[in-house]
Amino acid sequence: MAKALLPDDLWALIQPLLPAYRPSPKGGRPRIDDRAALTGILFVLKTGLPWEYLPRELGCGSGMSCWRRLHAWQQAGVWQRIHDAMLQHLREYDQIQWERASVDSASVPSPLGGQHTGPNPTDRGKLGCKHHLLVDQRGLPLVASISGAQVHDSRMLIPLLEAVPSVAGLAGRPRKRPAKLHADKAYASRAHRAWLRSRGIAPRKARYGIESRERLGKWRWVVERTLGWLHRFRRLRIRYERRADIHQAFLSLACILICWRYIQRFC
Numbered sequence: 001m002a003k004a005l006l007p008d009d010l011w012a013l014i015q016p017l018l019p020a021y022r023p024s025p026k027g028g029r030p031r032i033d034d035r036a037a038l039t040g041i042l043f044v045l046k047t048g049l050p051w052e053y054l055p056r057e058l059g060c061g062s063g064m065s066c067w068r069r070l071h072a073w074q075q076a077g078v079w080q081r082i083h084d085a086m087l088q089h090l091r092e093y094d095q096i097q098w099e100r101a102s103v104d105s106a107s108v109p110s111p112l113g114g115q116h117t118g119p120n121p122t123d124r125g126k127l128g129c130k131h132h133l134l135v136d137q138r139g140l141p142l143v144a145s146i147s148g149a150q151v152h153d154s155r156m157l158i159p160l161l162e163a164v165p166s167v168a169g170l171a172g173r174p175r176k177r178p179a180k181l182h183a184d185k186a187y188a189s190r191a192h193r194a195w196l197r198s199r200g201i202a203p204r205k206a207r208y209g210i211e212s213r214e215r216l217g218k219w220r221w222v223v224e225r226t227l228g229w230l231h232r233f234r235r236l237r238i239r240y241e242r243r244a245d246i247h248q249a250f251l252s253l254a255c256i257l258i259c260w261r262y263i264q265r266f267c
Contacts, residue, residue, distance in 0.1 A: 005039050005042045005043055005046070006035060006038055006039045006042060010260055011035055011038075013082075013085065013086070013089075013260075014038070014082055015034070015035075017078060017081045017082050017085060018034055018073070018078060019073075019076050019078065021034075032060070032061040032065050032066075032069070034069075036058075036059055036060045036061065037060060037061065037065065037066050037069040038069075039058065039059075039060050040054055040058060040060030040061065040063070040065075040066035041066050041069065041070050041253070042253070042257075043058060043060070044063070044066065044235055045233050045234075045235045045236075045250055045253055045254065046233055046234065046235070047234055047235075048233075048234030048235045048237065048238075050063070050240075051063030051064060051066065051067050052064075054066060067246075070246065070249055070250075071245070071246060071249070073249070074245050074246070074248070074249040074252075075245070079249055079252035079253055079256065080165075080252065082256050083165075083252060083255060083256050083259065084165045084167070086256060086259040086260065086263060087142070087165065087167045087259065088167055088168055088169045089169070089263060089267060090140070090169075090259070090262060090263060090266070090267065091167045091168065091169030091170055091175075092169035092170065092267075093266065093267045094170060095140075095262065095266045095267060096136055096140060096167060096175075097136045097137035097138050097140075098136065098137075098175055098177075098178050098179060099137055099178070099179050099180065100136070100137040100178060100179065100180045100181075100182060100204075100219050101134060101135065101136055101137065101142070101178035101180070101181050101182070102134070102135050102137075102181070102182040102183065102219060102220045102222055102223035103132070103133065103134045103135075103157060103160060103181065103182075103183050103187065103223060104132075104133060104153075104183070104184065104220070104223040104224060104227065105130045105131060105132045105133065105153050105156070105227075106130070106131050106133075106227045106231065107120050107122060107123065107128045107129070107130050107131075107149045108128060108129055108130075108131065108231070108236065108237060108238060108239055109123070109126060109127070109128055109129075109238050109239065110127045110128050110129045110149070110238075110239040111126075111127060111238070111240075112127075112239075112240055112241075112242055113127050113242065114239075114241065114242030114243060114244065115242065115243060115244035115245075116129060116146050116147055116148050116244040116247075117129050117148050117149065117239070118148030118149050118150035118151065119149065119150050120149035120150070121149075121150065122149075123149070127149070128148075128149030128239075129146055129147070129148065129149055129239045129247065130146065130147045130148065130149050130151060130153075130156075131144065131145075131146060131227065131230065131236070131251060132144065132145050132146070132147060132153070132156045132160055133223060133226060133227055133230070134160045134161065134164065134223075135222055135223045135226050136178070137219065137222070138222060138262075139222035139223065139225055139226045140226075140258075140259065140262055141226055141230075141255040141258055141259065142164050142165075143160050143161075143163045143164050144230075144251050144252065144254075144255050145159065145160060145163065145248070145251075146244060146247055146248055146251060152186065153184075153186035153187060154186055154187050154189055154192060157183070157187050157192055158192070158195060161177075161181075161196075161199075161201075164176045164177070177199060177200060177201055178201060179200075179201070179202060180201065180202045180203075180204050181196060181201050181202070181203055181204060181205075182204045182205070182217065182219045182220040182223075183203075183204075183205045183206075183220070184205070184206050184220070185205070185206045187205055188205045188206060193205070204219070226258065229258055230251070230254050230255070230258070233250070233254045233257075235250050236250060236251060236254060
């Protein structure tokens with residue numbers, strides 16, 4: 001039997017975080033149900049299908065209706081709220097391992113161009129986009145963002161760490177900073193090491209002329225694995241969205257689904 005794209009227990013967690021719908025006093029066509037629209041969005045994310053080919057047999061309405069809902073929820077900050085709620089749920093069970101975090105990025109082709117794309121120096125200057133990711137010790141995605149493929153990894157380190165939400169759920173103050181940060185040589189500048197130490201984060205980075213760049217190390221492999229999980233969602237393997245906010249919404253939704261797997265396994 002095929003797995004449901006949107007299981008009942010996942011929908012029960014997401015539904016209270018969606019904005020309330022206010023019907024127009026002028027009337028109009030009936031609005032597609034939120035659950036049906038989210039099912040269509042998940043179908044496109046997992047299959048990589050163009051919006052216009054979304055099967056009507058799914059009962060999700062047209063692809064354009066699902067696209068508009070995805071955009072509206074991104075503008076309303078829905079995906080961030082859902083991600084924060086899942087992180088809080090995991091922390092209530094003490095399942096976020098703050099002792100160590102890892103950061104890395106991966107480039108994907110962007111043949112249509114658009115916002116936050118640029119020439120990829122590792123792909124003969126073809127247009128591309130980077131997915132930047134920060135995970136905990138076990139590979140749980142804490143923050144994900146996008147940039148042009150030409151942007152150096154080190155430029156996104158501080159924005160990623162500052163974007164980590166304050167996660168409550170246990171006694172004491174909410175937590176948002178890991179104790180140690182593992183990264184490769186792209187993040188090994190003295191300025192970044194000093195910035196991390198000033199915030200109580202111990203840098204654990206490969207140093208030029210000392211550690212080999214070919215070894216992932218004992219801890220840093222988890223971020224590579226999570227990037228691999230993200231790129232199993234076919235809509236993220238190749239970026240077809242010209243708009244950065246739509247691609248960011250897909251990336252955030254993929255992180256939500258990975259967090260949901262952790263909830264199912266550990267909570």
